[in-house]
Amino acid sequence: MEQDPDNRQTKKVSLTVYMLSLIVVLIVGIAGTILFVKSTDSNQEAKKLENPSTEGVVASDSNLKQVEELYTVLSENYFEEVDSDDLVEGALEGMAGALDDPYTQYLDVSESTSLQENTNGEFEGIGAEVMKEGEYVRIVSPIGGSPAETAGLQANDLIVEIDGESVAELSLTDAVALIRGPKDSEVTLLLQRNGEEFNVTLTRDAIPVESVIYELDEDQLEIGYVRITNFNRPTYQELVDAIEDLKSQGAEKFVFDVRSNPGGLLDSALQISNIFVEDGLPLMQSQGRGEEPYVYQADSENLGDYKYDGKAVLLTNEGSASASEILAGALSESADIPLIGQTTFGKGTIQNVVPLEDGDGEVKFTTGKWLTADGEWIHEKGIAPDAEVAMPDYQNLLIVNSEETYQLGDSSDEVKNLNAVLDALGYGTSESESDFTEDTKSAVESYQSDKDLEVNGIVTGSTATNLVEDLRTLIEENDTQYKEAIKVLNEQ
The missing domain is CATH 1.10.101.10 (PGBD-like superfamily/PGBD)
Structure with a gap:
């Protein structure tokens, strides 16, 4: 879960200082980097997450000397001419990778641009969120209506090769660059599922912008079905409009569906959770390093005044991640709305984005963890449904x-x-x-x-x-x- 790029911290950090002074706190990650160029961003309201600082965090002189010495040795003595920018980029990527956090990574200018496009829902690709896992790229979730979903890709499928190239030695950034591409172009993935490998060729497409799809149940017209495919800026209003439209058609109770929804903006997750939770009750908690949890409460004045308090259930599966899990936790623990389906993905961390002053890149790093309304950290565990039901x-x-x-x-x-x-x-x-x-x-x-x-x-x-x-x-x-x-x- 990351900070909304349009509302993120604007404080810049000198790239020169970063490289030569090695201020190690500013390390960037791309949380669950996304094939179809979609982000799982968040807008941090807790002040402890709004102001990442580098003051007072400085590497030792001996470490600085080693870094400068290595830079000089390679620049002056490597048998071929060395591009200094490549050395700096490699240092930044390697430093982020040293944290062994799949949600922390350096973003170069192209990735930074993609992050902005992601949040606006403007993207082309195959429609799946991924993360690096050892020698594989793991699919977190395909997006509804995307080529990935149509092809039958599933959460936890492992990508072994992309167009014949092994991903074992690729960074997540490089792997994503290979998978992405213009509409109507093709990409072939070698996948592994339950220990068996198979090839799938997908035709890239423009991923649907709509984040809410809805209809009346064809057999019981008093039941409305609403599927939330991601949590972007327009999602709150789209959901409100969907509920009102279905109610005008006679819907009296609702099935809400976040299956295979990889997440989205935190402020969107909070707004949508607020629809179902009584003001003053907890929606979720966030916790930074060395600090007590900060509790986000339902608040009509700041999160939207639309409320739904009728009968409802929420569908989840192992592809329901991040912001979807915030919603699931809030509905289950603070609104007594049953969860049906399968245990969610289990992403319980929050990311922030900070630009580097002397370059066009950005740092995106894990800045804290989020807890459910009751204070449970669901990272790598997920949220279990009230009724466990598998699909055929x-x-x-x-x-x-x-x-x-x-x-x-x-x-x-x-x-x-x-x-x-x-x-x-x-x-x-x-x-x-x-x-x-x-x-x-x-x-x-x-x-x-x-x-x-x-x-x-x-x-x-x-x-x-x-x-x-x-x-x-x-x-x-x-x-x-x-x-x-x-x-x-x-x-x-």
Whole structure:
């Protein structure tokens, strides 16, 4: 969770002083760096988080001498000409990396620009938040409606390669740069899930700007469904408008959904939590180094005067992170609203952003941790739901690539995924079989016949596209978590 770039601390730090005097407190991180160029930023109201300071924090003379000496040795004696800017950039990146904090990293000018674009919801990419984890890049969450979600990417999938290049030695920044790209361009990821590897080719797109999607339940028109995909500047008003619109259509109770929502601005999370919590009750707490927790309370005057106190439930899963978890904690602990689904991701830290004076880069670093309304730190643990409900196994299946050809005799993880898709759709194959067998061919022919497609037992083009569409429909029709939410809501 980071500070809103438009409201962040403006105090600058000399890059020269930073490098030569080694004022080590200003170390930057990009918290859960994001593939689709979206940030999980926050606007810090607690004064202890608003004023990061470097005064009085100075490295020892011996350390300074070593840094200066290394810089001089490499600049003057390396066998090729050295770009001094590269040395400085490397020092900044390495210093941030030394903290072993995936949410702390140096931002160069391009990344700093992206951070600003992120918060405004202006981005193109595949639509997934990621973080570096050892030799892999871990997916925190795909975004609703994004190419990543459409392709079936899941929270906790591990990226092994990007367009054939291993991510093991790449920084998170470099990995993100490879994954990002203009709309309609393609990127191929080698992923690992539950110990098995497979390739997925995604077409980058403009990620949907809307952060709130809503509709009436098709069977029970008194129930409104509202999905919050991220927490950006317009989200509060979008949510208020959604609730009011659904109420005007007859909705009397609501299912709110933050599944696979990777987070967003802290002020947005506070505003939205405030909708459901009585003024004066706690929303969350934040705690800086060596300080007592600061309690954020529901406050209509400062956080918005719109309130909803009717029946409601909140859907969560392992892709619900950061600001989503703040909302989940506030609703569960201070508004007595049930959580349905799966345990959330578990990101319990807050980040801040500070520009460097002599350069165009910025430092983004973990400045504290946040606690739930009751004072629990959920970092790396998440928030458990009141009703634990898993989705069907076939939700985890990947798309069948329509640009590839799968036929009798093939053997691969992609064929294994194909067999599982066919099995889920009711065409009997062995879902654990990695081979395209005669049984697979027969299942494909039956499917093609039922769909009025060319019957040839080969999966490519329109056959693959139809399989993906039917699988997506199957998942939507068998949303076990949503069905449990409706049940709980009707029992309230």
